[in-house]
Amino acid sequence: MNGLKRITSMTKVTIIRPKKVFSLEDIKEIWRYKELLYFFTWRDFKVRYKQTFIGILWAIFQPFMTMVVFSVFFGGLLRVSSDGVPYPIFVYTGLLFWQFFSSALSDTSGVLISNQAIITKVYFPRLILPLSSVATKLVDFAIAAVILGGMMLYYGFTPDLMSIVVIPILLVITFMAAVGGGLFLAAVNVKYRDVRFILPFFIQLLLFLTPVIYPASVAGKYSWILAFNPMMGVIQNARAVLLGTAPINWMLISISFAATALLLIVGTIYFKKVERYFADIV
Numbered sequence: 001m002n003g004l005k006r007i008t009s010m011t012k013v014t015i016i017r018p019k020k021v022f023s024l025e026d027i028k029e030i031w032r033y034k035e036l037l038y039f040f041t042w043r044d045f046k047v048r049y050k051q052t053f054i055g056i057l058w059a060i061f062q063p064f065m066t067m068v069v070f071s072v073f074f075g076g077l078l079r080v081s082s083d084g085v086p087y088p089i090f091v092y093t094g095l096l097f098w099q100f101f102s103s104a105l106s107d108t109s110g111v112l113i114s115n116q117a118i119i120t121k122v123y124f125p126r127l128i129l130p131l132s133s134v135a136t137k138l139v140d141f142a143i144a145a146v147i148l149g150g151m152m153l154y155y156g157f158t159p160d161l162m163s164i165v166v167i168p169i170l171l172v173i174t175f176m177a178a179v180g181g182g183l184f185l186a187a188v189n190v191k192y193r194d195v196r197f198i199l200p201f202f203i204q205l206l207l208f209l210t211p212v213i214y215p216a217s218v219a220g221k222y223s224w225i226l227a228f229n230p231m232m233g234v235i236q237n238a239r240a241v242l243l244g245t246a247p248i249n250w251m252l253i254s255i256s257f258a259a260t261a262l263l264l265i266v267g268t269i270y271f272k273k274v275e276r277y278f279a280d281i282v
Contacts (some may be wrong), residue, residue, distance in 0.1 A: 008260050021202055029125045036124055039206055040132035059140040063099045067092040074213050083215045083245035087149045093242055094212035094235045096141065096148055101174050101231055102203045104137040105215075108182025109199055112190050112278060119278055125277055127268075130186055132281075134178045150241065163241045166248060170234045173253075177230050180264035183271040190278055211235055215245070230256040230263070 030037065067088055074080040075087030111133045112119060112126070119126070152159065152248035189195040207213075210231045210275050216223050226232045233256030239245045 025252060026125065026127065028125060032132070033125055033128055034086035035169070037128045037132055037135070040128060041135045044132060044136045048136070051067060051175065055153065056143060059143040063092065063095045063144050064147055066095055066099075070213050080214050081218060081240070083217070083243075085157075085239075085243050085245060086155050089148075089155050089157070089237065090215075090245075091213055092148055093239050094210075097170065097174055097234050097238055098143055098207065098210065098212045098231065099144065101139050101178050102207070103140070104175075104178035105135045105136070105181050105185070106199060106203060108133040108275075109185035109189050109195055112186050113183075113193075114218045126278060127183075127271070128270075130179060130182045135173060136174070137178070147244075158245055159242050160244070162248060166237060166241045166253075169253065169257075170238055173230060173256050175232050175263045176257075176260040180260060183264075183267035187205070187274045189272045206231075227252060227255055228259070230259040 049058065070091045075082065075091065106167070108130045111129045113127055118124075119129075185195055185199065206229070209226070210229055211218075211226060212235060216226050216232060216236050220225055233249070233252040236246070237248055237253055240248050269274045
């Protein structure tokens with residue numbers, strides 16, 4: 001009996017309570033669970049292309065066919081300006097970054113709902129799920145970028161040496177925008193399922209407010225309004241460094257970085273604030 005009491009008294013109970021704010025400990029915890037982050041990313045990638053006819057070529061098919069349609073209607077029929085470069089490569093450069101952002105934002109918004117069974121049964125840093133969802137789109141981006149490389153060879157474009165510096169920065173900005181927006185929408189979607197109906201319309205509307213199918217110069221003296229959209233700075237400078245459509249605008253890159261950093265902070269704070277209720281209402 002005394003032995004039983006001694007064993008009982010030595011038993012340690014760990015109580016896990018989610019914190020309301022993001023802290024350095026969250027980063028350390030994500031690092032400790034990095035293998036799980038890799039597993040979720042690889043799982044999402046495999047599930048997405050499982051039992052598909054052309055497999056990962058879907059990552060190329062979607063932006064390529066979108067480019068063809070836009071080239072026929074906007075470049076061919078409507079004669080939309082393309083800053084003096086062939087319209088197909090002009091629009092594909094914009095679509096490459098836009099598809100990464102829009103698809104990552106769309107998938108991340110529903111990542112908590114789609115992983116309901118795991119969230120309600122096992123503890124792990126919930127931030128891993130949105131991060132893995134966006135990381136999956138990085139693989140799609142890399143695959144689709146191969147087509148852009150082929151188009152640059154075909155049209156005779158040689159990327160500026162600054163692309164080695166600028167393109168990773170633009171990719172980081174796009175990643176931050178997708179994660180920040182995705183965290184906020186994922187947290188909202190847990191309680192209000194209207195997000196899945198509203199978001200496709202919002203993304204479609206945002207496409208026409210972003211210079212993907214047209215140059216920012218068409219807005220004339222009002223082009224500064226487009227600068228409030230972080231993806232405007234990303235796409236415009238991607239074309240500048242890869243196609244030479246304009247000088248690199250470091251001020252615009254700084255504005256886009258600051259805007260996405262703010263979006264990431266707001267999204268993370270809101271996500272952490274409502275995290276404690278995920279398992280109860282998901």
